[in-house]
Amino acid sequence: MEPPLILICVDHRANVLRHFEQATHFGVNILAEDQEALSVRFAERGLDRFNGIDWHPGATGVPLLGGALARFECATRQSIPAGDHLIILGEVLHAEWENGAPLLYYASSYHTAQPRKRD
Ligand SMILES: Cc1cc2nc3c(=O)[nH]c(=O)nc-3n(C[C@H](O)[C@H](O)[C@H](O)COP(=O)(O)O)c2cc1C
Structure with a gap:
């Protein structure tokens, strides 16, 4: 927490990797339970993922998605193969977030988080 850090893991085979390797900043969007279609879209290859969707650049220029549960703007600090x-x-x-x-x-499938039932 001092400083607050977050990590992402990018596959060496992913085309997006070269962008993350060069970027001084990146955004992390925690999707809400009703955003499965958006997740599927971002997992597809060969299309402009941001074309026609609700997003805006944050103060550092990173893409932040509308309707996401939480949005983080990050400065790249370290990369570890x-x-x-x-x-x-x-x-x-x-960081900004909403309840939900x-x-x-x-x-291999999508889920949502439910509070655990107590006996
Ligand atoms: C739910 C979900 C989570 C994923 N998380 C990651 C991840 O953390 N890192 C990663 O490299 N790929 C992840 N993938 C796979 C990427 O979406 C996929 O490799 C990427 O779309 C490849 O596209 P590109 O080669 O154009 O970059 C995930 C896919 C799904 C469906």
Whole structure:
């Protein structure tokens, strides 16, 4: 937390990797549970992902998505090659968030987070 850091992991085979390697800043958007279509769109290859969607540049120029549960503007601090991914550490310069449930992805499908039931 001192300083606040966040990490992303980018596949060495991803075309976006070269942009992250050169960027001084990057944005992280935590999608809300109703944004599955947006996640699917950003996982597709060969299209302009930002064309026609609700986004705006933050103070540092990074893309921030409308309707996201949380948005972080980060300054790139360190990159660590690790297996087939590059781990990129960013210092969070600005964060904004709303109440709600995040969109989750595990076991090859989308989920939402529910409070655990207590006996
Ligand atoms: C839910 C979800 C999460 C993903 N997370 C990552 C990730 O953390 N790092 C990564 O490199 N690829 C991740 N991917 C795969 C990328 O979306 C995919 O490799 C990328 O779209 C490749 O496009 P590009 O080669 O044009 O960059 C994820 C895909 C999905 C569906």
